[in-house]
Amino acid sequence: MNSELLKKNFYEAVNGKWIEKAVIPGDQPAVSTFLELHLGIEKTLMNLTKKWEKVPSDLPVNLQKFIALYRMTKEYTKREELGTTPFEPILQSIQNVTSLDDLHNMYKQFSLESIATPFTFDVNQDFLNSNNQILYFSAANLFLPDTSYYQDEAKKAQLIGLFTATTTQLLSLYGFEQDEVDRLLTEALAFDELLVPVTKSSVEKADYVKMYNPVSKAEIQKLSTHFDLIKQAEALVQQPVDQLIVTNLDFIHAFDDIICEDNFNIIKSWMIVSNAIKFANDLTDEIRIAGGAFRRGLSGIKEAQSKEKFAFYQAYNRFDQVVGLYYGETYFGPVAKGDVKTMVHEIIGIYQERISDNTWLNKETKEKAIRKLSTLSVHVGYPDELPPYYDQFDIKGYDQGSDLVQERLSMDRIVNQYQFDQYHKEPNKNLWFMPASMVNAYYNPSNNQIVFPAAILQQPYYSIDQSKSENYGGVGAVMAHEISHAFDNNGAKFDETGSLFNWWTDQDLEAFNNRAKDMIALFDGVETGYGPCNGELTVSENIADSGGLRCALEASKKNSDHNYDEFFQNWARCWRMKASLEFKQLLLKIDVHGPAILRANLQLSNMPEFQDFYKITKDDEMYLDKDKMVSIW
Structure with missing residues (x-):
């Protein structure tokens, strides 16, 4: 660590040498601790895939299917031979739609095959009853990543220009003439412009409870006179539908003005363009590279993935939980799993102590918070079971007349039908939202559940060879971070069953909301060197970081060999990142997590123990007056 920088910029003091030497891979927008772990796992899985390809018959059936699909994705000669032919049935099906009535007749097929349409249905847990699953309704995404880009005329012109140039090249490769x-x-x-005023910004989406808007069948029918949404919903779930959960009320209230015969031509063109982009990855290498050009330009990525890596991910992304389960069972041993589970339950115990000792909560609210904590479901390493739709996949292969588009449509039909079949059924809470091979972790408020995949349980986050203080500053803080999400500005609105319910007294809720506002103010407008932080967008993650750090530090301090320096340094080390300017600025607009430099510096400055241990004074840039510190959990 650079001790001269310690009081000025702790993030740079710890990570400066790494940042100086780190090289951003050409096919990535950034390099970080997360990505370094990911790249190591990527190498392991790609090597395994090559090994499995030689003797696939020795594998479990679903891994055999993964290899069968991988053999298709890597056959670029065959993909070149087929050209755009695999996409032609999709294009023709859209071309055959000549009116809203035609779209109405084709909508179920389009929806089951995940062909892009201006609005979508999906089945998810009911916020008001976590043991039931109901139907949600949403508008399609915009071409640009956030509504704020449309409000900045200069930025909008720049990005729409990039989108137009890259998509022009792509459509030309599909064989469209220039005038077309x-x-x-x-x-x-x-059509994209029509969606802008009725699309939520990233800040608005971050308050995800406001995405839960039940609208009755009768009201939906009044608002959708040109396109029978209820009829489509009932066709998908094959049951009567009495309401939809509308994620954006502005869209449903403007539905008849947007989805109407007068706009049909622009809707159809939007579908052609959107699906040309969506299916580009399944065609020739030239087309898949052109299809990703806008995204790469937006993030400052210098080059497309290699053929070899892309072929792997194209197959892996369809079987990620299958491959991830093998990874978790093979590379995450029982000793580490036991140690991590012990840490999790120790952290939960610390959290319970902190809630019990809390000075701004009433006894009634404390008891309910502790009840929620005591029922928290903990999942470590890899899931106990996988979604059953993998068993239904059947990879045909080129020799049976198939192609990557046909395989994609077939798998999407199976997955989507499975999801729609869950309507009004109790959810299987053993299923995970991510594979064990993903470097990440999450809290699910509807299940009151935290999940720690095997992939993140590596250095610097965790290692049985690291000191306990380092582990607590790494994975311990991540564990406590995820637990804190149960009590952030979103998670705190759900009870111990995972249902949306106000379990707070009015006084405590007001106190919590005031502290959340303080957290917003602490981060809002703080300069990063590439733009100011948005405190409102990042508030839930900042609350979780703050609570996670405090809780993990308490756990570390209970050990006789606790070391403040090791704890604080490893926290800063975990968030090191070197990224393109474009990517860092994009994250400021859309990422609910605080910028990496602030997750290290400002979160640590916000802790009295950090200030005291390093003897930070008001003359130091890392100083924060204790009166301005924000402590929630």
Whole structure:
């Protein structure tokens, strides 16, 4: 560590040498601790895939299917031979739609095959009853990543220009003539503009409880006179539907003005453009590279993934939980699993102590918070079971007349039908939202559940060879971070069963909301060197970081060999990142997590123990007056 920088910029003091030497891979927008672990796992899995390819018959059936799909994705010669032919049935099905009535007749097929349409249905847990699953309704995403880009005329012109240039090249590769390309893009962008005023910003989406808006069948029918949404919903779930959960009320209230015959031509052009982008990955290498050009430009990525890596991920992404389960069972041993589970329950115990000792909560609210904590479901390493739809997959292969588009449509039909079949059924809470091979962790408020995949349980987050203080500053803080999400500005609205219910007294809720506002103010507008932080967008993650750090530090301090320096340094080390300017600025707009430099510096400055241990004074840049510190959990 650079001791001269310690009081000025702790993040740089710890990570400066790493940042100086770190090289951003050409096919990535950044390199970070997360990505370094990911790349190591990527190498392991790609090597395994090559090994499995030689003797696939020795594998479990679903891994055999993964290898069968991988053999298709890596056959670029065959993909070149097929050209755009695999996409032609999709294009033709859209071309055959000549009116809203036609779209109505085709909508179920489009929806089951995940063909892009201007609005979508999906089945998820009911916020008001976590033991039931109901139907949600949403508008399609915008072409640009956030509504704020449309409000900044200069930025909008720049990004729409990039989108137009890259998509023009893509459509030309599909064989469209230039005048047709110009018409399609003009009309697709015109429809995109109609969605802008009725689309939530990233800040609004971050308050996800506000996405839960039950609208009755009768009201939906009044608002959708040109397109029978209830009929489509009932066709998908094959049951009567008495309401939809609308994620954006502005969209449903404007539905008849947007989805109408007068707009049909621009809707159709939007569908052609959107699906040309969506299915580009399944065609030739030139087309898949062109299809990702806008995303790469947006994030500052210098080059497309290699053929070899892309082929692996194209198959892996379809079987990630299957491959992830093998990874977890093989590379995450029982000793580590036991140690991590012990840490989790120790952290839960610390959290319970902190709630009991809390000075701003009433006894009634404390008891309910502790009840929620005591019923928290903990999952470590890998799941006990996988979604059953993998068993239904059947990879045909080129020799049976199939291609990657046909395989994609077939698998999407199976997955989507499975999801729609869950309507009004109790959810299986053993299923995970991510594979064991993903470097991440999460809290699910509807299940009151925390999940720690095997992949993140590596250095610097965790190692049986690291000191306990380092482990607590790494994975311990991550564990406590995820637990804190049960009590952040979103999670605190759900009870111990995972249902949306106000279990707070009015006085305590007001006190909590005031502290959340303080957290917003602490981060809002703080300069990062590439733009100011948005405190409102990042508030839930900042609350979780703050609570996680405090709780993990308490756990570390209970050990006789506790070391403040090791704890604080490893926290800063975990968030090191070197990224393109474009990517860092993009994250400021759309990422609910605080910028990496603030997750290290400002979160630590916000802790009295950090200030005291390093003897930070008001003359130091890492100083924060204790009166301005924000402590919630």
